[in-house]
Amino acid sequence: GAGVSQSPRYKVAKRGQDVALRCDPISGHVSLFWYQQALGQGPEFLTYFQNEAQLDKSGLPSDRFFAERPEGSVSTLKIQRTQQEDSAVYLCASSLTATSVVLAKNIQYFGAGTRLSVL
């Protein structure tokens, strides 16, 4: 499809397990973002990639969270030793770029998210 694809859509993990969440951005999109959305709240920024470079990881809540985008397309968000407070929807977004004066190129398009439940 032409949109941002995330997998799996749902993930149940036992506390202490490691999980990996995948994001396939729109083809050709340079910029990729991860957000975390707790129940009943707006999404919160986690990290940002421009191509394969992780330019901003200021929103990652702890060193258990790690994101990568090794070839500048698909990205993986990994959470080690999951805790109950990690339960949330993890959203991925991509944009053509993030630094263009043509603002339409900076618009972020979101995937449907991965709902993570840590028991």
Next chain:
Amino acid sequence: DAKTTQPPSMDCAEGRAANLPCNHSTISGNEYVYWYRQIHSQGPQYIIHGLKNNETNEMASLIITEDRKSSTLILPHATLRDTAVYYCIVKGEYGNKLVFGAGTILRVKS
């Protein structure tokens, strides 16, 4: 990025115009107003953005006050499928992240 204030919820009758307000009194000169919406179990969807002029596209209209301290998103003929959480976001020209508030839950009723 400037903060925004939105009412927590609003109701609208199907077929009528939905007017969603947003206050952004601390907006600076190079910051834009963006609107996204999030339908249940989906990711946020871009609607429209503007700087100081009113904007219109196939989804909605955006009215920004002359002092730019507030704006209104207008859905001209709301349908049941417009029921969603609407987020007003202020972002700099090159800001790399969207800062979401709690948004406004819009309920369109038949």
